[in-house]
Amino acid sequence: MKGKWRLLVSSLLMVGLLFMLAGCGGKGADKAAEKPKKIIVGTNATFPPFESQEKGELVGFDIDLIRAICEVQGYEVEIKHMGFEALIPAVQQGKIDAAISGMSITEERQKVVDFSDPYFNAGLIIAVRNDNTTINSTDDLRGKKLAAQTGTIGAAYCDRVKEQDPSTVVKHFKDIGEAFMELKKGGVDAVINDYPVTLNYILTTEDANIKMVGEVFSADDKYGIAVKKGNTELLNMINEGLKKIKENGTYDKIYQKYFQQ
Template sequence: MKKITAILVSALLVMGMLVTVSGCGKNAADNQDQEKVLRVVTEAGFKPFEFKENNEFVGFDMDLIRAIAEAEGYKAEITHMGFESLIPALQSNKADCAIAGMSIDEERKKSVDFSTPYFNAGLIIAVQKDTEGIKSPDDLKGKRIAGQVGTIGADACNDIKKQDPNTTVKIFDSVGEAFMELEKGGIDAVINDYAVTYEYISTTGQGKTKIVGDVFSADDQYGIAVKKGNKQMLNVINDGLEKVKASGKYDEIYQKWIKQ
C-alpha cells in the first residue's frame, strides 16, 4: 500500500512540475510579446516643446521622444512633474529619461548624462507691448525681472542681480506664470528661451507682450537626460535620435512646432 501511495505521489509531483514548466514557458512568451516601455518625465508647461492639450501631452519634445522610442522598439510612457523634480526622478530610478527643453550645462552634467544635443536654443527678453528703453540684459539692471525655476533664463536673471543688487528677481515654477505676472505689470521683463517666448507672444500674449533685442546665450542646446552612468539607456536615446534625424522625421517635427 505504501509503495502504491509513493508511486501516486511521485506521479503527481511530476505532473505538477510539467504544469509549472508549461506555465513558465507561457509567461516568457507573453513577456517577449509585450512592448518595452520608455518611462519619460517632463514639465508640461513649456509650449511649443511640451504642454497638455485635450488631456494629451503634445509638442516638439513629445513628438520627438515618441519617435525615438518607436525607432528603438519602445512605447513612451510620459509623466508630468515640476522641472526641479526631473533629475531626482532619474536618480531614484523612477524614470528612464527626461525631456523638457533642458539645457545642457556643466552643473547638470554632474548629476545626469545628456544625449547628443537635439535643439539649438538661446535666450530672449519679453516685455509689455508699450515698454520702451529695454533692448539688452544691461538694460535690465535695477528692473523687476523673472524666469522659470531651474532654467538658464533664471540663471541669467540672477547674474544680472549680481551685477546690480537693486535688481528684483522673481522665479516662477512655470514660464506661463512668469508671463502672466508680466502682463499684470508685476515685473518689467521675462528672460526665457527664444522659441517658447516667440510662441507665447504669437498666441496667448499677442497684443500684450513683445520681444525686444537680440538672442543671447545662443550656444545653449537642449539634451535628453538619463541617470548618470546609465550607458545602456543613453545609447538607446542617441541611437533613436540618430535614426529619427536620418529618416527625416526630425525635420517634420521641427516644421510642425517651431515657428520663428
C-alpha cells in the same frame, strides 16, 4: 499483442503531448521576446511648444520627439508630468528613466546626470511690454524687475544680473505662463526665457501686448534628454534613436509641425 498495442498508443500520446507543450512554450517565449521594453520619461508640461497639456493629453515637440525615438528603437514609453525642479532628482532616484523638458545641457546638470546628444538649439531672449522703451538689450536689465521660470537658464541669468546689481529684483515662477502674466500686468519689467517658447507665446496668445527686444543670447544653449549617471545602455538607445529619426526625416516633420507652420 494487446499489451504491446496499448504501450505503443501510450507512447505516441506521450510524444504528442510533449510536442504540444513544447509548441506552447515556444510561442510563449516568442511572445515574451517580442514584447517591447518600456521606459518612463518625466516632463514639465508648462513649456509650449515643447510640452504642454491639451484636454488632459501631453502634447508638444518634446513629446512627439521622445515617442518617435522610442518607436524607432522598439520601446514603449510612458510620460509623466511633474515639476521642472523635480525632474533631475527623479532621474537620480530612479523614479523615472529619463527627462525631456526643454532642458538645457549645463555643466552643473552634467555633474549629476548624463545627457543625450543635443536635439535642439534654443538661446535666450528678452520679452517686455509693447510700451516699454527703456529695455533694448541685456545691458538695460540691471536694476530692473525680472522674471523667469524656476530652474531654467533664464532664471540663472536673472540671478547673475542681480549679483552684478543688487537693486535688481528677480521673481521665479513655476510656470512660464505665470511669468508672462506678471509682465502683462506690470509686476515685472522683463521676462528672460528661451527664444522659441517666447516666440510661441507671442504668436499664440491673443492680445499678448508683449514684444521681444535685443538679440538672442546664450546662443550655445542646447537641449538634451537626461538619464541617470552611468546608464550607458539607455543613453546609447536614445542617441541611436535620435540619429535614426534625423536620418529618416521624422525629426524634420516634427520640427515643421511646431516651428514652421
